Structures are given as structure tokens and as C-alpha cells.
Amino acid sequence: MENRVRVRFAPSPTGPLHIGGVRTALYNYLFAKQNNGDFLLRIEDTDQTRFVPGAEEYIIEAFKWLGLNFDEGVGIGGDYGPYKQSERKPMYKQYALDLVAKGKAYYAFDTAEELAQKRLEAESQKTTFQYDCKTRQSLRNSLSLPQDEVQRLLDNGEAYVIRFKFDEGQTIEFDDLIRGHIKMESSLLDDKVLYKSDGMPTYHLANIVDDHLMHISHVIRGEEWLPSCPLHVSLYRAFGWEDTMPKFAHLPLLLKPDGKGKLSKRDGDRLGFPVFPLQWQDPKSGEISSGYRESGYLPEAVVNMLALLGWNDGTEQEIFSLEELVNKFSIERISKHGAKFDLEKAKWFNHQYLQKVSNSDLAKVYLDELNTKNIATTIDKVEQVVGLIKERCSFSNELWAQSDYFFVAPTTYAEKALKKRWKEGMGAIMTTISEHLKAIEDNDWAQKAEDFLMQYIQSNELNMGQIMNCLRLAVVGDTKGPNMLDIMRVLGKDEILLRLDTAIKNINL
RNA sequence: GCCCCGUUCGUCUAGUUGGCCUAGGACGCGAGAUUUUCAUUCUCGAAAUCAGGGGUUCAAAUCCCCUACGGGGUACCA
Structure with a gap:
């Protein structure tokens, strides 16, 4: 031990x-x-x-x-419990008393209100009130009061706190693993409360x-x-x-990423990134703060990103598994200055990790989301879709925006793209193409459709970009998405023909 | 106010014992390439006179001092 x-x-x-x-x-x-x-x-x-x-x-x-x-x-237990300080309450008093007995601490009877008043007075004179070696003699404590008076107060059950007694004129020195040697003058330190009047220790004593x-x-x-x-x-x-x-x-x-000061609760939702690992709803106000988990971050990415915010292994490696971090971490390599949170870098980290998730695992997650949208589909199709669009997403919750057209036919068509691509006569060309596609046998349709399109464009001396983009507009409704032929493969003959039909009817130029 | 800690590209940082730094990488940004579209990817580029000023030294981002700026603390909160 x-x-x-x-x-x-x-x-x-x-x-x-x-x-x-x-x-x-x-x-x-x-x-x-x-x-x-x-x-x-x-x-x-x-x-x-x-x-x-x-x-x-x-x-x-x-x-x-x-x-x-x-x-x-x-939540786990162990040989040194309890691990919750409120449950350890009875054991702290003896330690505080021990310090009093040793002359290292003392009773103080000043009320919180009295001290607040002192601070206020000091403030009005542009100074600061401090309970320390210079002021304690003029306050109500076991150092300034006669011993019998102190005893009387204690016997009467008067409320008291126990304060640490800093001796004057001493230099307190210690070593910090990150910052090195640190010195402080004892006379500048205040006599901190160790034991509160409610019978609880303060952080200082308890820790x-x-x-x-x-x-x-x-x-x-x-x-x-x-x-x-x-x-x-x-x-x-x-x-x-x-x-x-x-x-x-x-x-x-x-x-904070922008202004000054340490990252706080409010910065997150103000700047559009979570400040908490999990979403939290305040029990009193009901206010919701977003969490990394609910925002689509992968835990491995959060760990990796956090580890690199103030530490690096000295090489140019940035992606580390937890195991690698365990092996390579060192306190000496932690930087000394604060780090501003960088949302863009966080996104990048998540993108890296999202790509590592297998299509089948990601498909399971996405299928759940689709179910909540009441979309009937199969895990097979979702897996194919995920495989096609994963690399264009940084977060799992972007999947829908990148692939909605796989599940719902477009009802509108991107106007700008239409203007640029769907020129006079395109409707006729599309109709012809549609008819040909329909005639292709169902067996291995997508491949044969591709062969046909290539051949058709070539022999009619058409512009490939023009045709393919219009096909895309008709099927997707926009200029986004993976390879058009991959989309055709996933959607299949019937759906493609249906969408072409609808588009030809609705786009009248 | 006082005390403590810090200060290299916009951001995260490399630079640990002074010379290999005309300061490296990543994110972001710009340009180009690939892609039938968008995104991805790839290549290239711009970007820090190392907060400023003094020292020490043959030599300083690296050591010392001062100033400025930033952060933290200054509660019967943690």
C-alpha cells in the first residue's frame, strides 16, 4: 500500500x-x-x-x-469507505479537535453575518477583510477571548467554527508535478474554516x-x-x-472558446457545443443543457479530444485509443496554461472515430432513429445507406440529413440546380431514358442501367454532367449525395422509375 | 487591491538538458486535383520577428530580471 x-x-x-x-x-x-x-x-x-x-x-x-x-x-465500494463525505460526517470532528489541542486551530464564534459586515466595510474602504494573524485578535475566538469565556460559550452550545491557525512569518513551500516549486508567505494566508457550524467539515479539512x-x-x-x-x-x-x-x-x-474566463455552463449552448458529457435537465428550473452523448459524439472521441486538450505525447500522433493513452500519458507533458475549447477540432475528432464504426453497428443506431420517424425499412438497406454516406458525416445524428432521400422521395427540387441543369428539352430526354430503364430486366438491373446510361449518353453525344445531374435532381431532389449509380442500386428499379416519373411531371420547363 | 499560475500561427500544440528553428504538426482557412453533383480524400499555400523590453552567452523561443496581458484564488462553495 x-x-x-x-x-x-x-x-x-x-x-x-x-x-x-x-x-x-x-x-x-x-x-x-x-x-x-x-x-x-x-x-x-x-x-x-x-x-x-x-x-x-x-x-x-x-x-x-x-x-x-x-x-x-x-457505487462500487471498497476497503476505505464510505466514499461519500456526508456519510463520513462523524469522523471529521475529532480531527478538527485534534488540531485545536495541538494549537494549530482554534474556535471562532463570529457569525457569518458579522463577517459579511466586516467584508462590506473593508470593501467600502477599498481593502479586503481577511480572517488572519493580523485580525484574529480583534475577533471573537478562542485566541482572543479569555479561556473561561470560551468554555462558557462552548458549554452554552454557542455556534462555532474551527479555523486553521496560520503562524506568521513562515514560508510555505511545496512541489507541484506540473508547475515545479511553489512558495507562499503564511502571513498572506487567511485562517480558513475547517469545521463548519453545521457540524460538517469544509472541503479543506475533509479532503x-x-x-x-x-x-x-x-x-x-x-x-x-x-x-x-x-x-x-x-x-x-x-x-x-x-x-x-x-x-x-x-x-x-x-x-471559453471566445471571450475570457473558464469554460462555464452557459458557454455551451451559447456557442453550440456541449459542456457536459450527458444531457442534463435541471430539477428546479427544468432547463436543459446539452450533452456530448445526445449530440452524437462517440465516447472514444470525447476521451481522445479531451486528452489532447493540454497534453500530447511529443510526437505528431493525435488519434489515441484509451489503451494507448494509458501507455503514453505522462504528467510531465501536461501543459501549464489553460486551453480554449475548439469546436471544429472536436468535430474532426468525432469524424475520425465515426469512420471507424462498422457499417452494421452504425446501421443499428440509425435504424432506431428511422423507426422513431416511422420509416419502414430493413436493416440491410440501412447498412448499405450507411456505407455510402458515413464518410460525409461527423456525427451519427447527421445521418438523416445526408440520406433522407433514400427513405423519402423528394417533393421539391433544388431551384438553382434546376435552372442550371434542367434545360429546354430535358423532360423529353428524361422520358426516353425512363422508358429505356423500364425496359431493362429486373435481374441485375442497376448494373445494366449503368451500362445503358453510359452508352446512351455517348451515342447521343449528350453531356454526361447534364444528364447525371438531372437524374440526381429527379431522384434526390438536390445536388447532394454519393455516386448516382450507387443510389440507383440501393433504391432499385421501381423506386427510381417512380421518382423519374414524378419529376418529369412536376418539373415543367 | 493582494496572492498564485501562465504567455510560440485564429485555435490545440512541438520545441524539455540554450546551437540541427530560415520555429514543426493538427484543426480551421485559401487554392488546385480527383469525383457526372455535394461531401470525403489528396496536393499545395497563407498563417507565430516565439507578448514587449532589458540582461547573461560566441549563440536564447529555450536561462535571469522588469513591464504588459491572460487565467485562477481571495466564502461557515467545492
Whole structure:
């Protein structure tokens, strides 16, 4: 256990899982698997006021979809449970008290309102109020109050919090696996609350106690935690756990594609790409946020794209399977600066992966979609269609737009193309062609139809583009689609003749 | 305000120990080719004086300092 790599992903269940969080989890996963270590899921629900029903289930489902499996934790179990901090509530107090006994922490009786008032006052004077070594003597706590008064308050059941006591004039130093050596002056740090008046620990206390108890070897988390890392390191030291303190790696953030700041919930639907792995409906407002899964992304593509947003293996390779990522990942090669999400690149990644999906697998997915549209067809036909149009799609949900004409005959014809191609006399030519096509025997019709067309165009000295495009217009209704002869093969004689007929009747020029 | 972290093509980035960088790749963009259409694909191209300024050195994108800009933090939120 001493040297075993154990990492954790520790989200709080306050809503859907942000894609930046997914990347953090991915990096943890890759690091754990590469080192034959453990990847745990711990739910950090110490703020009961922010609890959102369904969020925990969402998180578990999201990782299931992504194919990133936890070895231990909520939903799985393990030897170091419970893995949900609310269920660990009773064990935190003794640790906070231990720190008080050691003189590393103290009781504070100031109410949230009093402190808010202080902050307001400070703000009006363009300064900032901070609960620290300079101000704590003038506040209501066990450092400033006489001991018997403190005892009296505690005995009376007065509400209190426990705060960490930063000693003045110390330099706190630690190493970050991505950023190197980091220093901070203790006198600039505030006495953070470790234990709240509701009997719950804050993130700071809980994450140190749990990481210690769960034998976490590496803490890989977002950059937003870097400023509080000196506190965390100080806590390990105060507890006397420094020799087993995990190593830290603070990841750069995912930024908005356009403006400034980190990628947020609203950016996604504003800019037309998902910020969450799965679609999420807010239980209170009912507001829906789109997800990668529902937008037609393949989980492998999302994983690959996310892995490359802030990491690369130093070569020019960009497509990596999960297994390759596990083998090649390294914390040292993670970049230090934030990365803007690039929708176009994400599309490209998905296109790459969509091409790898077999026609039969893709056909199954597409058939389901067709069924919801009440389109009667066969898996055979769908598979043929998918084979023809797959490469023109980046997402599985583009299949319909690229192949609707295979299932529904056109009712309108692209006007511009008509003007350009369907010249005077074309109706007559098409009628002749139609008659000939009709005369061709059913057996191997498509091939014979092709032979006929080629020969017909040549012997009548017609323009190939002109004829084929008009045929396409008549059958497809537009200038899109794969090879015309492939379309004829899939649609078959009867359908082609029917569509030609309709077109000749409706297009009157 | 204060603290911490960062800064190479529009975007993601290569460049790790200074010289092979007239800075490479990918996405996107432009042009051409292929395709009877559209898309795909292929080829070519434009695109970063390495944020700016000072040093150090024979030599700096690479080391040091300053400035600017960006990001994060500054809650009884995580």
C-alpha cells in the first residue's frame, strides 16, 4: 500500500459534471492505470445547501458512458469507505479537535453575518477583510477571548467554527508535478474554516483527512486549487502526516472558446457545443443543457479530444485509443496554461472515430432513429445507406440529413440546380431514358442501367454532367449525395422509375 | 487591491538538458486535383520577428530580471 498509486476524482454533486471535470478525471484515470494503481470516486457533498438531486447518479452514468471505470468508491465500494463525505460526517470532528489541542486551530464564534459586515466595510474602504494573524485578535475566538469565556460559550452550545491557525512569518513551500516549486508567505494566508457550524467539515479539512485515510498517493486536480494548496500542505504538517502526503499536480483550466474566463455552463449552448458529457435537465428550473452523448459524439472521441486538450505525447500522433493513452500519458507533458475549447477540432475528432464504426453497428443506431420517424425499412438497406454516406458525416445524428432521400422521395427540387441543369428539352430526354430503364430486366438491373446510361449518353453525344445531374435532381431532389449509380442500386428499379416519373411531371420547363 | 499560475500561427500544440528553428504538426482557412453533383480524400499555400523590453552567452523561443496581458484564488462553495 505504501507505494501503490491511488488517485481519486472527487466531484461535488451540485449539478451535471463539467467537461473540465471530465478531463481531470481522465488524467487521474490514465495515471492510475499506467501505474497499475487505483482510481477512486469520492463524492464531496459537505455543502448540504448545494446538493442537487440526481447529480450523483449523473456522474456515475457519465463515466460509464465514457468507459472510464472506477476501481473503488461510490457505487462500487471498497476497503476505505464510505466514499461519500456526508456519510463520513462523524469522523471529521475529532480531527478538527485534534488540531485545536495541538494549537494549530482554534474556535471562532463570529457569525457569518458579522463577517459579511466586516467584508462590506473593508470593501467600502477599498481593502479586503481577511480572517488572519493580523485580525484574529480583534475577533471573537478562542485566541482572543479569555479561556473561561470560551468554555462558557462552548458549554452554552454557542455556534462555532474551527479555523486553521496560520503562524506568521513562515514560508510555505511545496512541489507541484506540473508547475515545479511553489512558495507562499503564511502571513498572506487567511485562517480558513475547517469545521463548519453545521457540524460538517469544509472541503479543506475533509479532503486532507480522506486522502490520508484512503491512502491517496497523488492529488491531480484543477488549477483553481493551487491557491489553497499551501493550506493543505500545512494541514498535512499539522496532523503529522507529512511523510505520507500525496504529491500534487494542478491542471490548467479549460477556457471559453471566445471571450475570457473558464469554460462555464452557459458557454455551451451559447456557442453550440456541449459542456457536459450527458444531457442534463435541471430539477428546479427544468432547463436543459446539452450533452456530448445526445449530440452524437462517440465516447472514444470525447476521451481522445479531451486528452489532447493540454497534453500530447511529443510526437505528431493525435488519434489515441484509451489503451494507448494509458501507455503514453505522462504528467510531465501536461501543459501549464489553460486551453480554449475548439469546436471544429472536436468535430474532426468525432469524424475520425465515426469512420471507424462498422457499417452494421452504425446501421443499428440509425435504424432506431428511422423507426422513431416511422420509416419502414430493413436493416440491410440501412447498412448499405450507411456505407455510402458515413464518410460525409461527423456525427451519427447527421445521418438523416445526408440520406433522407433514400427513405423519402423528394417533393421539391433544388431551384438553382434546376435552372442550371434542367434545360429546354430535358423532360423529353428524361422520358426516353425512363422508358429505356423500364425496359431493362429486373435481374441485375442497376448494373445494366449503368451500362445503358453510359452508352446512351455517348451515342447521343449528350453531356454526361447534364444528364447525371438531372437524374440526381429527379431522384434526390438536390445536388447532394454519393455516386448516382450507387443510389440507383440501393433504391432499385421501381423506386427510381417512380421518382423519374414524378419529376418529369412536376418539373415543367 | 493582494496572492498564485501562465504567455510560440485564429485555435490545440512541438520545441524539455540554450546551437540541427530560415520555429514543426493538427484543426480551421485559401487554392488546385480527383469525383457526372455535394461531401470525403489528396496536393499545395497563407498563417507565430516565439507578448514587449532589458540582461547573461560566441549563440536564447529555450536561462535571469522588469513591464504588459491572460487565467485562477481571495466564502461557515467545492
